[in-house]
Amino acid sequence: MGKGHRLTFLLVCLVGWCYADNATSDDNKPSTSLTWIDKLKKDLFANYDRNARPTQYYNVTNLKLGITMRHVDIDEENSIFSLYGWVKMEWTDDKLKWKPEEYGQLSNFRINPDSVWKPDVVLYNNARGSDNLHYGQTNAIVYNTGKVLWVPPSDFHSFCELNLRHWPFDHQTCFLKIGSWTFDGYQLNLTNSDEPVIDIEVPNNEWSIRKVTTDRHITYYKCCTEPYIDIQYNVTLQRHSSTHKAIVVSPAFVIMLLALSVFWLPPQCGEKIVLNGIIVLIVTVFLIYFAQQLPAMSGTSPLIVTFYSTTFYLVAVSTILSVIVLRITRSRQCHSVPRLLKSQLDGCLGSVLGVSSSGNLPSEEDKEASGGDVPINTKQNDWCRLAALIDRLAFIVYLVIFVISVIYLTV
Ligand SMILES: *[C@@H]1O[C@H](CO)[C@@H](O)[C@H](O)[C@H]1NC(C)=O
Ligand SMILES: *[C@@H]1O[C@H](CO)[C@@H](O)[C@H](O)[C@H]1NC(C)=O
Ligand SMILES: *[C@@H]1O[C@H](CO)[C@@H](O)[C@H](O)[C@H]1NC(C)=O
Numbered sequence: 001m002g003k004g005h006r007l008t009f010l011l012v013c014l015v016g017w018c019y020a021d022n023a024t025s026d027d028n029k030p031s032t033s034l035t036w037i038d039k040l041k042k043d044l045f046a047n048y049d050r051n052a053r054p055t056q057y058y059n060v061t062n063l064k065l066g067i068t069m070r071h072v073d074i075d076e077e078n079s080i081f082s083l084y085g086w087v088k089m090e091w092t093d094d095k096l097k098w099k100p101e102e103y104g105q106l107s108n109f110r111i112n113p114d115s116v117w118k119p120d121v122v123l124y125n126n127a128r129g130s131d132n133l134h135y136g137q138t139n140a141i142v143y144n145t146g147k148v149l150w151v152p153p154s155d156f157h158s159f160c161e162l163n164l165r166h167w168p169f170d171h172q173t174c175f176l177k178i179g180s181w182t183f184d185g186y187q188l189n190l191t192n193s194d195e196p197v198i199d200i201e202v203p204n205n206e207w208s209i210r211k212v213t214t215d216r217h218i219t220y221y222k223c224c225t226e227p228y229i230d231i232q233y234n235v236t237l238q239r240h241s242s243t244h245k246a247i248v249v250s251p252a253f254v255i256m257l258l259a260l261s262v263f264w265l266p267p268q269c270g271e272k273i274v275l276n277g278i279i280v281l282i283v284t285v286f287l288i289y290f291a292q293q294l295p296a297m298s299g300t301s302p303l304i305v306t307f308y309s310t311t312f313y314l315v316a317v318s319t320i321l322s323v324i325v326l327r328i329t330r331s332r333q334c335h336s337v338p339r340l341l342k343s344q345l346d347g348c349l350g351s352v353l354g355v356s357s358s359g360n361l362p363s364e365e366d367k368e369a370s371g372g373d374v375p376i377n378t379k380q381n382d383w384c385r386l387a388a389l390i391d392r393l394a395f396i397v398y399l400v401i402f403v404i405s406v407i408y409l410t411v
Helices: 003-025 036-044 242-264 271-293 303-330 339-346 348-352 364-369 374-410
Strands: 061-075 080-092 108-111 121-123 140-143 147-150 153-159 171-180 188-192 207-220 227-239
Touching (some): 061 227, 080 227, 121 153, 153 171, 171 188, 188 207, 188 227, 242 303, 242 374, 271 303, 303 374, 339 348, 339 374, 348 374
Parallel strands (some): 061 188
Antiparallel strands (some): 061 080, 080 147, 080 153, 108 140, 121 171, 140 147
């Protein structure tokens, strides 16, 4: 071997050794086309199965659940409560742990939730049939301790038993029951991390949240020894009904006043029937409105609807009374008022109601008109007083009924 050759060999060896030395000392550094995150993911997900719970089968995965409520609504027609919000889930994935110093001090990264294992936490009382896809596809954050934080926007629709008795001033309590579909409490330990947060972005124009309570249930089924855990949120909603107040409640008072005013028309006045007819028409329109607004309920019907339908009956009875009173006052009577009624007319009932004979003697014109035929006129006058008595009694009875129903409605 010549001298020149030996030198070249030495040089090549030296360079090769230098390269080899470089490679071992900077082993972890990703090549220029890879970032630390790329390298970390490559290492972490090399053997990752996103369908397997990321711990030994005999170890428990702790899941902390929180909820932020952003919007609520109730579909009365179908008795469905819907809640839009953010669910905060936090668990530990034993397979996603690393030392930050080995990866350029990288301590967390974001990832598509489909790439990692997720707990199968769903709404039990779901009103959307088999559709259990409550969560949006937002990124999850993975920390070097193995903690995974996922806060997807969520949409829950649950069945809710509505009680419309106090409609439109009612409040409803609906619940969301959330739990793992397949894991028992020894595999997935579900806990609520903190109190539910109410952060309404755009208020619903009808409902507001009055109260939210949280319950953690541990259920043991007959079949098995392991516990099953679920978390129940009871949400109480209050209806705000200024529109309903204007549309439904104020007219109720007007209808009441009109129905009472009928009895103040003179007994012989035929317009009573017309006024009653108008009231019946108004009430009918309202009943049709209720039939369209409210779902057909079994059990309790709203008090306000009961009020309107009762008014319907009362006005019908009032019309019949008007017919009787008209009949009494307008036709010429041959008989005098029966003695029993006459004694009432002249007695204290008559004087209390202002129809006693002293106040209602036939006037001079009446006497002249009937050619001085006083006995018939007195007879007629008695019948008129009887009609007035019926009207005033009916007025008092109706007033009492209406006052009671107003008290009942407002309490
Ligand atoms: C898993 O369970 C075993 C035995 O119960 C325990 O020694 C170990 O610390 C657990 N591992 C984790 C990560 O909790
Ligand atoms: C579940 O978590 C709660 C709170 O962190 C803890 O008190 C309880 O012991 C855990 N249950 C199981 C079975 O690990
Ligand atoms: C939630 O509502 C249910 C009935 O639906 C009731 O049994 C339970 O006690 C309520 N929980 C709370 C914390 O109020």
